[in-house]
Amino acid sequence: MASNKKYWQSVEELKGSSVVETLRNNEFVQDIPTDEFLGDKETLETSSTSRRDFLKYVGFTTAAASLAACEGPVRKSIPYVVQPNDIVVGVADWYATTIADGFDFANVLVKTREGRPIQIMPNKEAGGVTSARTQASVLSLYDEKLRLKEPRKGETQISWADADKEIIAKLNELKDANEPVVFLTGTLASPSTEKVIADFITAYPNVKHVVYDAISDSAAADAFEAMYGKRALPDYDFSKAEVIASIGADFLGDWQGGYEKSYADGRRVETGKMSYHVQIESNMSLAGANADKRIVAKPSEQVFALINLYNQVTGGSLPSKATAFDTEVKQLAKDLKKAGSKGVVVTGLNDKNAQLIALAINKALNSEVIDTKAVNLKRQGNDTQVAQLVADIKGGKVKGLITYNVNPLYSLSNAADLAEGIKNLKLSVALSTQDDATANATQYTLPSPHNLESWGDVMAKQGVYGLMQPTIQPLFNTRQVQDVLLKWSGSTVNYYDTLKEFWSTNVLGGASWNQALHDGFFKAENVTVEEEIAFESTADVNAAAVQLVRKANNASGFELNLYSSTALGDGKQANNPWLQELPDPITRASWDNYLTVSMADAKELGFENPVKDNGAIDGNYANVTVNGVTINKIPVIIQPGQAKGSVGLALGYGRTQGLKSEMQVGINAYPFYQNGNNVQYNVSIEKASGWHKFACMQVQSTLAGRHDILREASLKEVNDKKLDPKHTWNKPFMVSYDHQEVEGSKIDLWDEHDRSLGHHFNLSIDLTSCTGCGACVIACHAENNVPVVGKDEMRVGRDMAWLRIDRYYSSTVEDKQHDAKMTLEEFKAQNPNIANQEVERRYTEKVLELSKGDLFDALENPAENPQVAFQPMMCQHCNHAPCETVCPVAATSHGRQGQNQMAYNRCVGTRYCANNCPYRVRRFNWFNYAENNEFDFNMNNEYGKMVLNPDVVVRSRGVMEKCSMCIQMTQATILKAKKEGRAVNKDEFETACSSACSTGAMVFGDINNSEDTVTALKEDKRAFHVLDYIGTKPNVVYQVKVRNTNEA
Structure with a gap:
């Protein structure tokens, strides 16, 4: 793939905003509020305390703080008089069950402690897949505010x-x-x-x-009934697909229940094959973000694309209309015909006619990917x-x-x-x-x-x-x-x-x-399914196309796409703080829904998303009218990849009845969801007065322009055995050492330690398989008692999540070189003493500098249709951790098993470790989030506390915290094996995030066990460490993201 990619996280960063540049150079998004700790300014200025006295008092108070930190809060316990037979105190019980709330369905395992469910994991034996909402539903069990208690x-x-x-x-x-x-x-x-x-x-x-x-999904069920005689939905196994054409269907999100596992199974790079996925859509969705090729199209244009695809695949002549991307559609049709039964077409347009045409294409392909017999019953x-x-x-x-x-x-x-x-x-x-x-x-x-x-x-x-x-x-x-x-x-x-x-x-x-x-x-073997030939189809694709084209031709104004968010879905769990605080995988905003608009439309309508000095983002309001229904003051976010002339708005927000005041956020978009149609034409939008304050994590977590964070390659490059990864698509960062070019990771400031004894834990993350769903984030919250801080704290970058999923947009720098017209070879000739990779980096920076801070001049339509990559980021558990050397009280140290450990009762809150962490993964408790009425979430009521994991301490104010690599889980596994008199089994070690990952992107294990999967992954040709050239020696390894450019 192109090596001259530019990664960016927000529109303001892309523009070269001076505020973003300032935030990059700041250690913290806010100035340290010294006055709050030392007293008011006037008192400080008039104080006559000498420097010697000041240091003396500081020494005394530091010692006192250290001693005080050793005192734990008093908790009175009441023992069992007669212990229940099925409960062993301190030992978790697991139950296999099923979650079904009418929108989310999943086979799960439920972890209970002392009779309390505290965590949900996918039942992988049953093929279970859990979303963020399924994971978070355990907290909804303890919702004393919203749940009904008496008739x-x-x-x-x-x-x-x-x-x-x-x-x-x-x-x-x-x-x-x-x-x-x-x-x-x-x-x-x-x-x-x-x-x-x-x-x-x-x-x-x-x-x-x-x-x-x-x-x-009523229209899809109606279409299936017309085609096959049964009111249901077809099921899909994307692991069988060679070519996937999705027209407005976010099948990695909530479309018909989600298919992320089978999708990932069909894209295992180690097999040498990957499905080729083309997404045609208006909103940037999870499916679009993970697609190999994404075509931006308004909903009305998607209609014409679907019909044109049918005509190209079947040789039909349904009425349609030309589009600006007809060439791409023709090529897609060729790819589908070549794939034959390994090709599949899906559409998210909730229109019976559109669904009929998609079914007809699959029938013409004789697709094995779609199952029309053992049907999907999740949407009735x-x-x-x-x-x-x-x-x-x-x-x-x-x-x-x-x-x-x-x-x-x-x-x-x-x-x-x-x-x-x-x-x-x-x-x-x-x-x-x-x-x-x-x-x-x-x-x-x-x-x-x-x-x-x-x-x-x-x-x-x-x-x-x-x-x-x-x-x-x-x-x-x-x-x-x-x-x-x-x-x-x-x-x-x-x-x-x-x-x-x-x-x-x-x-x-x-x-x-x-x-x-x-x-x-239970899989029933005696269940028979009806044969398709027993039903004579009543579907008329020609009439369906006529009606579709008539509607699309009548479209004017803006076109609205209503979608369900990854966090709230249909809104059933709107009172769940874990979900409200979960950032959207695309916009990285939480505690809100909003109108997504394209950069071009934002410019015409006067919408902006200015970045404040503390890293927070504001946005304009819009008044939106759909078929005579107007909703005023909908906040606006400018979304890269949004089709011009279209807007998006998430359903599931704006609930008030029964919810806590903190949870009554967002706009109820259901009044626009007329006739159950997720697409509405003839929408009018006007700018409204005022500014909305977003809690958006795009800017606060920017990695200060550091390089070598993400690596990408094409499937063709990875499969080419003639290419040496270390010299082509997975090049290590090179530095100059003793007048020689060497790998940055080879330079070390510390002596090595023998890590071959006992266990040594590593986590592998495959960027190709990670869809950005967020299930791992919620699983981490549940397992590790991560507090919820609310919108105001999130807004200023004080989130407490141990694991975040960074979303990066990427665009390609054009070959033209603006003013200088200098080629890379010429630049190298002028700088012969600089390492190759470094000279390429400087060359790219020089090109971008020539655009005077505005990257739009150097990139090919960067905000129109960028590529997207997701990267889960947590503590990297560095073997040579820079945080450990700066802690004055040794509160953070390195364990023999590779985990960077925190001793909370030693921490005095200097935050030096956060200063010195290049990955920005440490979290500081600015307040007591438990038993604090200012943070009225689950940790502040008797029912909500029942979800807390007793194996993990609830942290107090002034303490630093971070990912522990679930040390309580690894120790429990070791203890279990010891009690049973055996060695730990292959791949028996797990963390909360790896257990929750349905796609298998996260693999945890012991690299001292040669049989563990992670041991091989660590040595895989796609393996790399983030920022490895600074010598941190991380125990988290990433696998290069691979895209199928359809060249392999």
Whole structure:
């Protein structure tokens, strides 16, 4: 790949902002508030204290502080009188279960301590994949603010017995009068629950079950039904793909549940093969950021690209329109035809006609990547039925409504119509875990348990079952929805017995229930799927194209793309501080949603994102109107890679009912989500007054212009055995030493130590497999009791995350050399005594300097369509750590197993270690974040504290902290092996981040064990260390990011 790449993290950095340059040179984003520690300025100026007295007092107070630091807070414990048989104090128990909340579905393992769930990990035996939200859902279990605790009628608490009696009576009245009642749920994907609902409808024939997904794939399900006769979604195995064409589908995000694992499996560089991924989109998404080729297109242009692709692949002549990237589409069609059954096309346009055309292309390719038999059941919402329901309730046709874990009064675009109709219903009941807007509008509100308190089953893919089991006794007076329906149906059997009976009869086929419960999943061999030939398709792609083109041709003004954020998704977990504080993988902003606009549109509309002196970012507001609906004062972020003429806005924010005031952030974009369509045309935007304050980590963590942080190569280069990586695509940084050019990592200021004894831990991170999803960040929070600091502290760079995922944009410097017109060879000739790599670096800098600080003149449309790379960054656990040598009290030191360790009770908070860390990964506790009302998050209430890991201390004010390489986990593994009288098994060591990584990008292990995977990865030809030329000798090794340029 081109060696003249320029990496940048923000638009302001790209512009060469003087503020950004100042921030680069500052050790801290804010001046040290000396007055706060030493007293007010006037007192200091008038003090007569001599220098000798000052030093004497400093010496005394330092000693006193050191002694005080040795004192731990008093905690009174109450021992078990009779210890439970299934709990061993100090030992974690793990339960296999399934998460299913209607939007996120995952097979997981739940870690419990003393009966408390404290962490969620993917159940990899079941093929489980966890997102950041799945990881964070353990904290939502302890949400004492939002969770419903008791049944109530109106605002009055009521007993379950009274609620049952009154509701059953009303249900019978409505049944006798044959007046319609609707049971409204999200996607359940639960065979046993569907059986319970069917029995409930048998008892009350006037009841109808309607499925509503706040973020819908209804159009895709409708298209699949028209093509294959079953209302479902196709499933995809991207590991089988050679060519992937995605048109607006963020399949590495939330599109139809996410497919990051199979995608990564199809891009294992060590196999010598990678899928070729082309993304056509308007917003910069995770799929687009990871694509080999990204084509920027407005949603209306995506329509024409899809139809043109169909015509090119099939030889058809559907009506369409030429685009500016027709050449790229033609080449993509050639690649797809060449791949044949190994090619696949997906689209995120929630339009039945667009989905039909995508299915037709896959059918023409005879694609093996798409599975139309064992289908995906994660999205079963029906927008047509939901729209009819709202109309019927408003019109008085429906007399009763029972909802389960849906919040339509927040997420429906026409929620006002529903709210008006609910007031006139004869019966309205909300079965919910949360005290949300809908729960507050119904006559009866009945609390449901959290997933981790529940029994259940899930079939997210046909034939593959997951079991859900409780990992804790219910915290509140809740009852499962299945038990509620059974009770109202007149059954005397509870749901647990019903579930076992259903599985015994319909699923297990003689297999063991206990084994299935232990494993958390079961793959049924006796499940048959319908043959496609049994159904005659009613799909008419020509009519579909006509309708698509008509809509796209009528598009004017801006085009809006509504999407779900990696953090909040559909908004169910909006009261979860871990998710609110998780930076967006693309914009790096947290605690907000915003309108993303292109640089060109921002210039025309007058939008700016100025960087403040403390590193914070501000933004203008916009008033946005969609089909007569206006939302005022939406904050604006200028997004590189955004298609001109389009804007983006995340759903899931702006909730208020039941949330803490700190969590009531962002704009509710659901009023724009009309007819369940994620694309809206004819959008008008105008600039509004005022400035919005963002908590954005783009600038604060900039690495001061240091080089050799990221390395990239093409698949062709990596596969070329004639190329020596150390002289081509993975060149080490060279320095001049004793008048010779040597590798920077070979220069050492300290003597080496023998590290061959015992264990020596390393972490390998594959930049090719890392999609930037953020699951590892949340896993680290959960395992290590990382505090939440809130928007204001995040804004000034005081975040506490031990692990961050840096996002880098890259653009290529043009060959033209502005004023000097000097070639690289000429520059080398003028500087014969400089090492090759250094002279190339200086040459690139000289080219950029000639543009007088504005990099736009030196780069090829840098903000229009940059490439993106993600790099997880944590403490590198350097064998020669610069932080260790400057600590005056030896609070940070190096362990024999390679971990850079912190002794919190020794730390006096000088922050010298943070000054001397080249990776900017150390975090300082400016405040006590626990038991501090100014930080009213999970560490400040009795329920929230239940999620804390007792193996990791909660740090106090004035203490430095950082990644520990999960030393508590490595020690537990060593102890377990010792107790069992054996050596530690291959790859048995894990950290929280490596366990949570679904793509296998993070691999942890012992390099003194030759069998551990990380041992080979450390010596792989793609391996490199960040900033290794400064001699830190890191124990974190990265693998060069590889892109398939379709040349291999």
